[in-house]
Amino acid sequence: MAESGREKACRIVISGYYGFRNSGDEAVLRSILLALQEQGEQLGVRFEPVVLSADPAWTAQMYGVEAVPRMHPQSLLRAIRSCDALISGGGSLLQDATGAKTIPYYTGVLKLAQWLRKPTFIYSQGVGPVNRRWMDPLIANVMKKSKYISVRDAESGKLLERMGVPASRIEVVPDPVMGLPLPADAAAHGAGAPARAADSAPVVGVSLRRWRSDGADLDRAADALAALAASRPVRLRFLPFHTPDDAEASQYVMERLKGRLGAGSAAELAQPGDDPQRMLLEVSRCDLLFGMRLHALIYAANQQVPMLGLSYDPKIDQFLARLGLTAIGTTEALKAEAFAAEAGRLLDGRDDWIKEHSGAIERLRQQSQQPAKQIAELLRQTILR
Template sequence: MVSSTKTIVISGYYGFKNSGDEAVLKSILTALEEQGKAAGIKIEPVVLSINPEWTSSMYGVRAVHRMQLGEVRRAIQESDGLISGGGSLLQDATSPKTIPYYLAIIKIAQWLKKPTFIYAQGVGPVNRKIFNPMIRSVFRKCSYISVRDIQSGELLQSMGIRSEDIHIVPDPVMGMPLPEQNNEELADLSVSGEEELPVIGISVRFWDKERRELNAIADALTDLARKRPVHLRFLPFYQPEDEQASQYIADKMGDITSYGGKISFYREEQEPQDMLLEVSRCDLILGMRLHSLIYAANQRVPLIGISYDPKIDHFLKRLDSAPIGSSQSLVPADLTRHLITMLDSLEAWKEEHSAQITQLKQESQNPARHIVEFLGNRR
């Protein structure tokens, strides 16, 4: 039984059709709905998006343009609070404008006397020290702070945020379910079920200007294909760049059918859960994109990470793992050996990491639970 309705504005990197960030939004919306139902509270989200029409159509929620600050202010004014997150919002590696924007959105809510919640963010890197006092000032006024890894928490502590005010939680996507129409219908569509070849899902992106990591991956996969037949399934998480990076590797590899293998591309994604389903069909994931690795863990698919950013290392550490290499240093022979080792021990990997993954999935609901409880106690 619903006892009240609460409107919450959600700020993040939404509407850009980046599969990982859209998965974060889908996961937050799902968790808020589930926790709201459990508490007898109807949560009405309003999403700040670069493409409000698309976001509204995709998720069935109200959305306003994230760059129309008049609309943003009105939405926050009419709400019961603001969520900032998840994802890597507070970092200046991609642009010096990112941190000021997201802090400004939180500050608007605080000026309007609305509670503000930091939802499973990955904080950093923050290379420009001028941002530290800005983050400290805004975060100290937040009603709840959660970050997705210990390192983000330590960075906030170094800026002057008390450790007791910081909650370490998993990435929200650890709790995202498969599409509702799965089970028998979707089992019939399983990629790995169509053939005897092991399916390796591959998520890559452009990062190193000289493409050293992509060249190394191409060399390693070519060597692997010579040694055993595999189905290499490229999974572009961000269009069109990731598909171009994938095609770059495929072009370098050439035809592997003479070795009994095959290469394919997944291009049918309509929403984040589609990609999650595609990952679930793979036997092994080789990923640069953080959320390719999180999707794999979500579905208990063995994974190998290649680091281009500390967030990759931080997530893998939660699984007592480490990247096989980085965008600056990746040895093809090492990657080939590791791929073969993993292919020969898939069930052992699943058994070894089962308890960790179960705990991460359960804990991924903590921010939504806390926020719903907070809103439920406000009259």
């Protein structure tokens, strides 16, 4: 660690699913960077981030940080060897639902840092599902050797406990994106749901992804949205969180909505670009959010936008539960008329929803800073030791 005036500089590698232009994961990175900066300033630590990225040039340009290729062994080794510490997180990194290579990669990065005697920190990880039991020791080993462990839900913590990680070492915190601010120029671009004329259609944000190979989940979502749009005028604004995949899923549903929208209703595809704060701004303009992507729901909570979640993974249910909510349906079952009725109730009772849930949302916002605070404090102690 280098000293700059009265401030201590700390070069810290950040490992995660970055550079793939997935809005949720990019929002996690932006949130971590901002939280580290804020907490570091309060404690006299200046963080110099180095991000492991699938597209280092894009990541460096987007965030103004150093970035190196995440799958290039020499670059990875050089970055970790020259750093003071490594952060792994956040997001759903330690799971095998997306394949058998994910857990070995992320635990391998942690293990490399630990072999090089660099302190490692687990930042608001979502752990699981882990269906291949032989991976449990990979996770438990790097966790036990990390200086700080935080997970984004109680279920992740319980899974680590079953793997042998002491409960006393695990802190349950919100997803980092709960603390993501709107872009600096948000006011000039109409942040927040605008005041509407009595005859203006409310905006319903829609975040969908393809999950079932037969598309039956998207067909049911189209039926539900058609029922809503036939029952009252609404402006369905599709929000692709992961391009191009989510844009294709959105267009699939929009095709199935043709000729089924009632008078005054419309459907459109948003193009907010790659900056996660721009997507957060898009969500802030919605009166209601129907979301399948976890971070679409987190964005909505961040901006106090009433939401209806469609569950395809336990992480959706776990997040909704923290707000006292349950999913409106799953990828296996979604009743169109029940969806339309509940969506109408939320559109008519937006203020009541905010009043009921604002306390829980504010607690999550405040708690989202906890990992950055803990990491900054632990590293400051290392500096001063």
